Amino acid sequence: MAKTDHERTLIDFRTEPSKYKHWKLSVDGRVATLSMDVREDGGLRPGYELKLNSYDLGVDIELYDAVQRLRFEHPEVSAVILTSAKERIFCAGANIRMLGQSSHGWKVNFCKFTNETRNAIEEATAESRQAYLCVVNGPCAGGGYELALATDYIIMADDGNTSVALPEVPLLAVLPGTGGLTRLVDKRRVRRDRADFFCTLEEGIKGKRALDWGLVDELVPRSKLEETARRRAAEFAPRTDRPAAARGIALLPLSRTIDDDRITYSHVACTLDRERRVAEITVTGPAAPPPPALQGMRDLGCAFWPLALARELDDLILHLRTNEEGIGIWVLRTAGSADLVEAYDRLLAEHQGDWLVREIRLYLKRTLKRLDVSSRSIFALIEPGSCFAGTLLELALAADRSYMLSGARPGDSRPPATVRLAGLNFGAYPMPNGLTRLASRFLAEPGRVEKLKVLIGKDLDAASADEAGLVTFTPDDIDWEDEVRLAIEERAAFSPDALTGMEASLRFGGPETLETKIFGRLSAWQNWIFQRPNAVGPKGALGLYGTGQRSDFDRRRV
């Protein structure tokens, strides 16, 4: 089918404001405005028109880029107004035709990325102290309202035209796919019976009831919308600790080469073995010590190793998820000096109050979280020459399992592999469940994480790492080859779907958060519905939307 060919076109997540088709980003002192102005003919793939500010992945890639740049390039911005540049519409949500013509995998991956971006908006508000508020200046439906829900303050026009709605269930027989149901009852804590009513209303809710039910935070006449938004943004501004006078760091175009089955960045490289369905990913540690002072880091800008690493790994994960769905196993290796990694970690730890250091740490956190929610099996291989230390040790802790070579290889003059804990492993990079990877790992022995702190900075060989519980298996050279090869072959032979469900269940023990609820519960239900004939079958609502034909549902409850 033609569809499949379109999907094979590589999707590139790299963009920049001068290339935006769908968003306008403007900065006025401490307040930025991000206006949605979707170009109808600007869809990522042919076959649909992006009417009424509806969006596809291309629109969301730009939003993602804008959210990133606002953090790094605009330290002075403390409030972001999210609104629509169209006259009569805020946003109609994800484009339905696009969904209707997309494969199951595309829909699921699209929802995952849009969810991650909305989570990043909330994280920007909470952690980067760059508060998002939303001005709903026209009908706001489905993914449009879910975008509003990701901001911390929703101002709605009180006119006859503007409403908020989650019409997916009545209109399309699917769920709002971007966290809407969860944010409704868990973030805004709308009463469940009202949420039930609201989510079955095609036309949505406007005016006073929207305010009374907690669907929006403020209702103002259309003529006062701009003034109110500016005032609220000005009120948010002083609550930040972002430095008004600092200079931003330009996120220069990320250089990447793709040759056949090899993807190369400065510090990250990936080789695809399509037959074995494996991506062999190697992260290279820093080549030189960090600059002695913060100014040196600022001068390096996006070439500063931790930031470059975050960007490259982030891009690779998105690339593999979207463009290489046949590659089911990601094998992670590192190469370089643990001492140098530790030196950068120390800088990130000692200057965590600096706005740029904070942004880099948050970016690394978000990137590692992408691993946690990627539907791929992740194995870490810890071998001589590697540098699984501190921040890079998180890669091994994020893996579904790890293999560490015990002892040296004959003929290899390098010392046996070691791993090294750093302070950053104990708090800098929480998972979506809010726990560090160490805490998630040792749920059975909460005190154990604290005890591990005595090992910070020490090189742990395979036996010590095993005793510390940091690695899964520690075969020696005699067993390594067969054990690792068999593990990968076996994994590749299992059903990808069963692995996805299993990994999503095992990775997140312990507490649940808005994020784990969205990626666990909500996404799983949505994935199920995306497979059901009532939504996607020939008589399903998603495919028939706009054709004038009525859906013919299987009425049995499951």
Place this chain on the structure above:
Amino acid sequence: MAKTDHERTLIDFRTEPSKYKHWKLSVDGRVATLSMDVREDGGLRPGYELKLNSYDLGVDIELYDAVQRLRFEHPEVSAVILTSAKERIFCAGANIRMLGQSSHGWKVNFCKFTNETRNAIEEATAESRQAYLCVVNGPCAGGGYELALATDYIIMADDGNTSVALPEVPLLAVLPGTGGLTRLVDKRRVRRDRADFFCTLEEGIKGKRALDWGLVDELVPRSKLEETARRRAAEFAPRTDRPAAARGIALLPLSRTIDDDRITYSHVACTLDRERRVAEITVTGPAAPPPPALQGMRDLGCAFWPLALARELDDLILHLRTNEEGIGIWVLRTAGSADLVEAYDRLLAEHQGDWLVREIRLYLKRTLKRLDVSSRSIFALIEPGSCFAGTLLELALAADRSYMLSGARPGDSRPPATVRLAGLNFGAYPMPNGLTRLASRFLAEPGRVEKLKVLIGKDLDAASADEAGLVTFTPDDIDWEDEVRLAIEERAAFSPDALTGMEASLRFGGPETLETKIFGRLSAWQNWIFQRPNAVGPKGALGLYGTGQRSDFDRRRV
């Protein structure tokens, strides 16, 4: 297809020990033994043999019955040993042929019921102080190990034959469907990388590694199994507060008549409107005041109104879920005297220390929880003559929404409808998320629940109930007919799948528990996998199991 016809055969959840085909229940002083001894030819439907202590719904219905009876009929029992009566096998899990030939709906409903029974085993241990321990005396795989995981102490034979395993992913391309993954990382807190390895091992893990990894609690030579089990059970026994000398309450056969589209019990009646896809359920309050003393309650036995109500409603929910999947909406009404309901509630509140009162309250709690996890839209209609008070008010609070008639109906001499809070609404009946229905309702205003206590015992008319936030809508007589009819018609027109996902997402705001993780996250993933060709397609693993043919998987990761 023939399969569909089999499914139309009514499944009856009512049984008793003398009718058991698959379990042996024996009581020896304070210790009971529940032995699994599945009859190969005793399957609920034709087409499969229940080899190796594998189970189908029929086996689980007996287990459910035994767990219930142990609570009510055996107040003296403080520990239950769960084991296998077969010589060389503990339990091979759910029967795979049965799963392979079952419809999607059947599989999902089967898993829901088995999950509820395992949750009830955990609740019996924690709340009824009747502790379950498991003696694994042979290979214990899939649902077999999940059954063991539901107990609080697992003793495993240390021989060459006995292992524990969750082989669903490698063998069948599905997930363990009865809470296994969740209990592994969240209850037993097995390290996630070890859980990952374990869940991909067809052959499972035996001996010392099973103990070291926390998969079992004790490892003993086969010859010492019985003695150890008895000793551990004897150690559990003194920890209980169950009265050794009390006499149990016999759960006499539940009388029920099914005439065409009407199901009638003593206090519960249900009329099915298949065209509108609605079940109209009416719960009748008590006909007379409760007996003045506890002895009177004991003398009444299972005729005591709250216990009779719990049993009847429980049976009706199970009947509708299993036998009436085309009925998507359950409309709940009550009829009777709020004063009488309150009188029974007072008895249940004042004597909560009594073992039988505790059991009745727990049974009501479990029954109400079944409503919470039922994939049906639930509307409560509150009209003149109703008695939504205390325990019965929970029905309205469990509903997705409620409609309360404001004022009287012309020609109806009865006073306008009222609702009434009682002490039991504030703690006796927590939902699967661990919160009361009131607390779940008012997540946005935690203090509000406390404030509602001043209303206990007061009759609240529609306006007051609305102000208290207890009901969704309060139309008057002029609007009632159209508003309620349209709401039901609209609901019936939506996609059942989308409603299921929506309801599962909106009903459980706030904290997550083992139970919500199982019914939300795990079940949703399993449902998704149960729809995927890799599991259930013509080349899927579930259908090909045992045929010698290899599955042909779609290798794309979703």
